Amino acid sequence: MRSIFLTVVLIAVTGLSAKEVSLSLKSIDSTLSVIAPHAQDFPPSFSSVAERRQIEAQLRELLVMLDAAVAQYPDNPELLFRDGFANAMGHNLDFEGCAQKYFKAFDRLLELKPNDSRANFYYGAFLSATAARQKDSIAYLEKALALGVTDAHYTLAFVYLSQGDKAKALSHLREYAKLHPDEPAIVQKISEIENARIEIRHEPPPNYDEMLKKKEPNSERSAAP
Structure with a gap:
């Protein structure tokens, strides 16, 4: 699997200036697998305040990179799925704007792949939890x-x-x-x-x-x- 090369502005997350970051689906999934047990369901689950802060920091950094990756490759289904999944967890953690970004990612993903079983399931599951x-x-x-x-x-x-x-x-x-x-x-x-x-x-x-x-x-x- 090739890496995705993109330029991400990380100032808001790390205090660094803009730099090129190497990103792969494998590395994205590795980070998502750490965050998901805590934030994929609502209410989120943490053993301590410190753990919550750590997971939130990881997710915020990942969201910056994923949003930038999707901006660079807006028609890539695998990136759109992961961006949507991460933003769903951000929504569960009350991160501002994540619900809107989730809808944007999955709406586009389903335009590209209307018969994607995984995308239909996740979109339906997200909608099912809304009033x-x-x-x-x-x-x-x-x-x-x-x-x-x-x-x-x-x-x-x-x-x-x-x-x-x-x-x-x-x-x-x-x-x-x-x-x-x-x-x-x-x-x-x-x-x-x-x-x-x-x-x-x-x-x-x-x-x-x-x-x-x-x-x-x-x-x-x-x-x-």
């Missing part, structure tokens, strides 16, 4: 499901539950349970919904971060055009 656009998430999650992302069953279940459609919520959870018989907690959730004992809240699917590691067929290519 204003939760209903919009259904189309993306259903498309991701049609494209083979079975974890979309789980997210759709909680979207429909939030929308008051218990029948569809149970249908998707039951399908998810069939595909994941090793997850007894899902059977318990189904029972709780059937007996109206479950608290309605948005939850990411198990192994949500594993989608970051999956690539579309024939997508192994350089990040640089």
Whole structure:
């Protein structure tokens, strides 16, 4: 995999003057894998104030580089996906402007690759956690499901539950349970919904971060055009 070479203004993050930075998808994914366990879900999770500060500093620096990379290669799907994923975590940490940058990255990614299963799933999952656009998430999650992302069953279940459609919520959870018989907690959730004992809240699917590691067929290519 070739590195991406770009010029990034790092003054706001490191106090350094503008310089050329070598960036690769491998290095981006390495940093994302450190940040994701803390910030990919809401609310974020940290063991201490110091840990939060460290993770926030890492994410801010990565966002500067990713935003600059996307500005240089605006039609690169792999960069757009990672920029969107990082900005989603920035949004969870209340970084200003990250939600808008997330939408911009994924809107462009889906223009370039409307049948990208991973992009449809992540976009749908992000929308499902918003109040204003939760209903919009259904189309993306259903498309991701049609494209083979079975974890979309789980997210759709909680979207429909939030929308008051218990029948569809149970249908998707039951399908998810069939595909994941090793997850007894899902059977318990189904029972709780059937007996109206479950608290309605948005939850990411198990192994949500594993989608970051999956690539579309024939997508192994350089990040640089």
